Amino acid sequence: MGFIDYDKKYDVIVVGAGHAGCEAALAAARMGCATLLLTINLDAIALMSCNPAIGGLAKGHLVKEIDALGGEMGKNIDATGIQFRILNTRKGPAVRASRAQADKQLYRLRMKHIMEQQERLHLKQAEVTGIVVEEGEVRGVDTKVGVRYRGATVILTTGTFMRGLIHVGLTHYPGGRAGDLPSVGLSDQLRDLGFAVGRLKTGTPARLDGRTIDFSRLEPQYGDDPPVPFSFSTERIDQPQVPCYIAYTNPRSHDIIRSGLDRSPLYAGVIEGIGPRYCPSIEDKVVRFPEKDRHQTFLEPEGRDTVEYYPSGLSTSLPIDVQWAFYRSIEGLENVEIMRPAYAIEYDYVDPIQLHSTLETKLVRNLYHAGQINGTSGYEEAAGQGLMAGINAALRVRGEAPVVLDRSEAYIGVMIDDLVTLGTREPYRMFTSRAEYRLLLREDNADLRLREVGHRVGLVGEGEYRLFLEKRERIGAELSRLKGAKLLPSEADPAFLEEFGMANLQNALTHEQLLRRPDLTYEELCRIDPVAAQVPPAVREQVEIQIKYQGYIERQLDQVERARKVEGTAIPADFDYIAIPGLSAEVREKLVKFRPDTLGQASRIQGVTPAAVGILALALKARG
Numbered sequence: 001m002g003f004i005d006y007d008k009k010y011d012v013i014v015v016g017a018g019h020a021g022c023e024a025a026l027a028a029a030r031m032g033c034a035t036l037l038l039t040i041n042l043d044a045i046a047l048m049s050c051n052p053a054i055g056g057l058a059k060g061h062l063v064k065e066i067d068a069l070g071g072e073m074g075k076n077i078d079a080t081g082i083q084f085r086i087l088n089t090r091k092g093p094a095v096r097a098s099r100a101q102a103d104k105q106l107y108r109l110r111m112k113h114i115m116e117q118q119e120r121l122h123l124k125q126a127e128v129t130g131i132v133v134e135e136g137e138v139r140g141v142d143t144k145v146g147v148r149y150r151g152a153t154v155i156l157t158t159g160t161f162m163r164g165l166i167h168v169g170l171t172h173y174p175g176g177r178a179g180d181l182p183s184v185g186l187s188d189q190l191r192d193l194g195f196a197v198g199r200l201k202t203g204t205p206a207r208l209d210g211r212t213i214d215f216s217r218l219e220p221q222y223g224d225d226p227p228v229p230f231s232f233s234t235e236r237i238d239q240p241q242v243p244c245y246i247a248y249t250n251p252r253s254h255d256i257i258r259s260g261l262d263r264s265p266l267y268a269g270v271i272e273g274i275g276p277r278y279c280p281s282i283e284d285k286v287v288r289f290p291e292k293d294r295h296q297t298f299l300e301p302e303g304r305d306t307v308e309y310y311p312s313g314l315s316t317s318l319p320i321d322v323q324w325a326f327y328r329s330i331e332g333l334e335n336v337e338i339m340r341p342a343y344a345i346e347y348d349y350v351d352p353i354q355l356h357s358t359l360e361t362k363l364v365r366n367l368y369h370a371g372q373i374n375g376t377s378g379y380e381e382a383a384g385q386g387l388m389a390g391i392n393a394a395l396r397v398r399g400e401a402p403v404v405l406d407r408s409e410a411y412i413g414v415m416i417d418d419l420v421t422l423g424t425r426e427p428y429r430m431f432t433s434r435a436e437y438r439l440l441l442r443e444d445n446a447d448l449r450l451r452e453v454g455h456r457v458g459l460v461g462e463g464e465y466r467l468f469l470e471k472r473e474r475i476g477a478e479l480s481r482l483k484g485a486k487l488l489p490s491e492a493d494p495a496f497l498e499e500f501g502m503a504n505l506q507n508a509l510t511h512e513q514l515l516r517r518p519d520l521t522y523e524e525l526c527r528i529d530p531v532a533a534q535v536p537p538a539v540r541e542q543v544e545i546q547i548k549y550q551g552y553i554e555r556q557l558d559q560v561e562r563a564r565k566v567e568g569t570a571i572p573a574d575f576d577y578i579a580i581p582g583l584s585a586e587v588r589e590k591l592v593k594f595r596p597d598t599l600g601q602a603s604r605i606q607g608v609t610p611a612a613v614g615i616l617a618l619a620l621k622a623r624g
C-alpha cells in the first residue's frame, strides 16, 4: 500500500495515549521536542482500563518518583482524586504508601486538557499499523488511513491493544479493552523484525449500578482527614472525599463460581496468555484457596457524578449468567444490576529483554518501548516507563547522554533493570520486596532522590526547583540544630522525664539523641523545643526519619557503595563473549542472548555465577 507522507517531521512520535504514552509525550514536548502523539481514540486519553485508583503499595512510590522527575501523574490524581489514604501508617517509612480513588472521567479529561495545552505537542487520532525502519533505524510510522508520519524517534506504548482478544465466558471477540478497537498488524511486523512477541492476559471486574446496592448493609471506609497530596507541588487537596464500601463473598458465591468453571475460558483452556499471579481472578482465588470461605472486596466509586461502582478483587471471565448470580450472592448486592460485564483480555507484548536500560530497543535504533507492551501491569508502572522513554528519546534528539536510574536511586530504576535484565513471562507489577535498598527508596524522600535529575533534563520548573532547594536546606539546618540543642537534667520538666523513662537522667542529651529514642516522636519533642514546633511538616518528617533510621540507612548506603563498582562497569554492545576463555557454554549463551549493558546487569542474570562475573570484569579491564 502506498502511503501519503505527512508534511511535517517530528522529533518524537508516541504511539498510544495510555498512562505510558501521556507521560512520554509530555516529557518529550516539555524537553523541547516537536512531538506527535497518535492514538486509536482521542476520547480515551489516560483512561483507566481497570480500577479507578492511583497508587497503593510500591505503586505510590512510583507515582512520587514520577512527580519528583517532573511527570504529570501525581498532579493529575491530586486534581481529580475523590478519596486519599496513606497505607501502612503503623509500619516503617519504607513501606508507607499513598493511594487515591480517582474520578475516572475527570482524570482522563484533565490529562487530555494538559496535553492539549502543551506547546510542541500534536495529538492525532489514528491507528498505527507499522513502523518505518530504514538502515536499522526507525524513521516513522504508518497509519491505518494511509498516512506516513516521519519522526527521528518512536515510542511504542500500545498497552493491552496489540491483537487484543476479549473473553466473557466462552464468547470472545477482538478489542483493545471493552469498548475500544484492538491494534492489528503492528505486533506481526515487530515479530518479523526479530522481536520476541508473547501473549499475556489480564482481567477486570464488572461495573455495578450503585442505585441497586444496599449500602446500609455494608461497612463504609473513609479517606484520611486531611487528605495528603501525591505531588510535591500540590499544597493541599480541597475537594470533598467520598467513601468506599467493604463487602465479602460467601460459600454460596464460591459454589456459584465453581458451577461455572466448565464455561470459564481460563479453565476450559481457551485462554493461552499468562495472567497476573498477584492479581488473580475470583475463580482463581476460589480454586487455589478452597479453604477460604470468604474474600473481601472494596466497592469503589468510579467518580462523583456516576453511579458506577468497581468491586475490587472480583475480576472474572466467567459467563454473564454466572456473573449475575455470583455478584448477587454477596450481602448488600442481592439486587445489583451489572452495567458493564467483567471480562478477561489477551494481548501481545514484546519481551523487554530486547531493550537497553534506556528503553530503546536493541534491534531497531531510536525505537523505544514503554508500558504494558513490555509485559508490565498497572498504570503507575506504565507511567514510570513512559516518562523514562520520553526523557531518553528527547535526550537522543538533543544529542545528550541518556538518563538511567539505578537500583539504589529509584523504584523506576529497579523496575526497568528487572525488565531488561530478566525479561518477564507473566505480567510484572511493582512490590517493595523487589527493591534491595528499600530503606533508601521511600515515598517521602523521592524529591531528595530525583528532583535534581528532573531539573537537569528540563522537566522540573524553576519555581518548583527553588521550593525543593529551600526544603533541602531547611532539612540540613534542622538536623544540625538538633545536634546542638540540649535537654539539661537540671532544667527539664520532671513530668516529661518521667514519661519517657528518664527520671534518673544525669547528663545532658541533645535533641537529636532524644529523637533517636523509639518512643519519642518529633511531635513530643515540640513540647520542650519551641523552635521545632515552627518547622514545616515535610521537613519534620524527613528529619525524624533520617535520625530514627540513621543506622539502617547508613548500612544500606555502604552496600550501595560496594555494589557501585560492579554496577557502573559498562559492557560494550559489540562485546565478544565467545572469545573469553573460562566462561562456561551456558553462561556464554546467556550473555549472548541477554547482552547486558553493565557488569551489574550481567550479575543478575540467572545462571551467571560470581566467578563468571569476575572473569568478565578481568576481560573488560584487559580491553581497556
Ligand code: FAD
Pocket: 015, 016, 017, 018, 019, 020, 021, 038, 039, 040, 041, 044, 045, 046, 047, 048, 049, 050, 051, 126, 127, 128, 129, 157, 158, 159, 160, 161, 162, 176, 177, 178, 182, 183, 184, 186, 202, 203, 204, 279, 343, 344, 345, 370, 371, 372, 373, 376, 377, 378, 379, 382, 383, 429
Ligand atoms: P494502555 O493504558 O492500555 O493504553 C494503550 C494506548 O495505546 C491506548 O490509548 C490505545 O488506544 C493506544 N494504542 C494501542 N495500539 C495502538 C496503535 N496501534 N496505534 C495507536 N494507538 C494505539 N492493571 C493493574 O495494575 N491491575 C489490574 O488488575 C489490571 N487489570 C486490567 C484489566 C483489563 C481488562 C485491562 C484492559 C487492563 C488492566 N490493567 C490492570 C492494566 C492497566 O490498564 C495497564 O497496565 C495500563 O493501563 C497500561 O498502560 P499503558 O499506557 O501501557 O497502556
